[in-house]
Structure formats: C-alpha cells, structure tokens
Amino acid sequence: MPFKRYVEIGRVALVNYGKDYGKLVVIVDVIDQNRALVDAPDMVRGQMNFKRLSLTDIKIEINRVPNKKALIEAMEKADVKNKWEKSSWGRRLTVQKRRASLNDFDRFKLMLAKIKKAGIVRQELAKLKKETA
C-alpha cells in the first residue's frame, strides 16, 4: 500500500508525546532525517522528532519557514481548525476529552440515558419482529 500522508512543508501533524501533547502543529522545515522544525500559532517555533508527531491528512500552502503572521494567515485560509474538528479523528478526540471530564453525577446520568435508549431500541425491534413474524 503506498503512503498517502507525507512529511512535507505545510503538513499538519498532531503531537503525541511530550509537553505539547495533543496540539496541532505545522511542519515548517525538515532539519535532518529525524527532526522537523515545527510551528503553531500558540507556541514558539521549535524542533521536534518525527516520532513525536502523528501526521494528519491536512496540508496547508506555505513557504519554507514562514513568519508567524504568514503562518496564521495560511492556516486561516486553509481553515485547518474546522477541517480538523469535522474530521473523524478530531471528533473522536473531542469525545474522548469530554468523556474523561465527566463528573460522577454525569456518569450516572449517562448510564440512565444509555439504559433508556437501549430500552426504546429494544421495544422498536420487538415491534418489527412481531410484524415480520
């Protein structure tokens, strides 16, 4: 199977280890075989090992090592934030975060809701079974 996500200037990646865990960053230059220069609107541009990055499908149009203003403009133009939040990967992450932040009371309410939903589904299924039987 050929590769589809390449390390290139403008590739958006998710940091999966370290102080900036969970941030979306843009690869702005490649330093050597293992490291990339990486930048994001809310962090200081710095180097990161490729092993700390998970490449995403999103790519933006920038020159090599743009200044912060140009980077932010390019990100706005490509609408990185919305694309990420609509993607299934991005949605999964928000759901995980929401689940982790649930209160004990919230978890209880969730359990009641799940039971109710399952009950309704089972009722409908029983109705359908009766019709076809």
Next chain:
Amino acid sequence: MAPRKTPQVTRNPDLVRGIGKYSRSQMYHKRGLWAIKAKNGGVFPKHAPKAKAAVSAEKPPKFYPADDVKKPLPNKRKPKPTKLRDSVTLGTVLIILAGRFKGKRVVFLKQLTSGLLLVTGPFKINGVPLRRVNQSYVIATSTKVDISGVNVEKFDDKYFGKKAEKKTKKGEGNFFEAEKEGENALPQEKKDDQKSVDAQLIKSIECVPELKAYLGARFSLKDGMKPHELVF
C-alpha cells in the same frame, strides 16, 4: 498590662550593632529624666517597695525517691483542628468509602469540632441517617446540593456520643435480662431531628433532575474505570 496603642520606637537608633547614635548624656536629655527630676524637686521619684506576700513555711517532704528520676519535658502541643479539604464544601455530595454505608452517596452538612464530618443520606433516599464520618474515608464529588434551608446548629459531637450506662447491680440471674433491656431503641427525638433536617434537603434535591436517584444508588468501580483518571 494593656497592649500598647502605638508601636514601640527606640529613641536611640543603632549606627552599628552595639553602638547607638546618642551618648549617655544625650539619652538622659532625650528621655526627659531632667523633667521628671524637676517635677519631683531635684530628686528622682522613689516608690515604696511593694509589700511582699508572706511566704508560707515549706514543710520538708516525707519521702525522697531512691534515684533521681528525669522529669519528662513538658508537652504544650495543642493539636490543630482538622483541615477541611478544599473540595469539601457545604452541601457537597460525598462518597463514603468504608464501613456499613460504603459506596453510598451522601450530603455533607458541616464539620464538627472534633474534625469529623456531619453527613446525612438523606435517610429517606438512601438509608444513611445523620452520622459522623471521617474525612479520610470519603471522596468528595463536585456535585453540590443547596443546603441553605437546613439548620444544623444543634448537632455536635456530644449528640453522637455514647450514652453513659446506668450501673446495674451485678447478679448472674439478672445479667442476661439486663442485656436485653439495654438494647436501645432510637429515641424519638433523634428520629424527629432526622426528619426535620431531611425535609428541607429533599425539597432542594428534587429540584435537580435525577439527583434523587443518584443519591439512592451506590458507587462502585466498573470495568475500565481507573480511579486515578476519574474526575469526581
């Protein structure tokens, strides 16, 4: 003596440690001792010595111990009142972790002077009466119940203490009978206290949807729940 109204200021500031700015004669003048002498006719005023209280003659002790025993150092330590965790505030729902009511979710009312937490089910909802609970055996959740209408002034540690037992005459025949009589039924006064505290609480609990069922259910760890990752 009454505490000073103005802070004490030295009239003779230090130039260097041990050396004052003013000489003896300058300080004599600054302190106004010349004025005190002048007021008193050229002599420094003398007060009559206070009458010493008559010292009662001490009798020599009857008994001297054989060896000199070391006296233990005096311990003037006063234990501080138990610090209430920041997460435990009035009306917080707590999860009891040990004892008869382990796993029960319960409403926090107030901290007693002994440091223990006064807590109630409410009784009608989950069977936990007005009870004392140690802060260490409790998880504080972030759910709060409105506790403003509840009066808990009258409850303190003495209310929950064991009643002093009446001394019964020892007799083998009476022994078993006495034990049976000793089983105390809960006094009506305590039942009324429980009802009055819970009445207000239950009203504020029913305002929040599903809170009543929440308090009636027990907490337990299920598959995949990691306590160190759970947000309470």
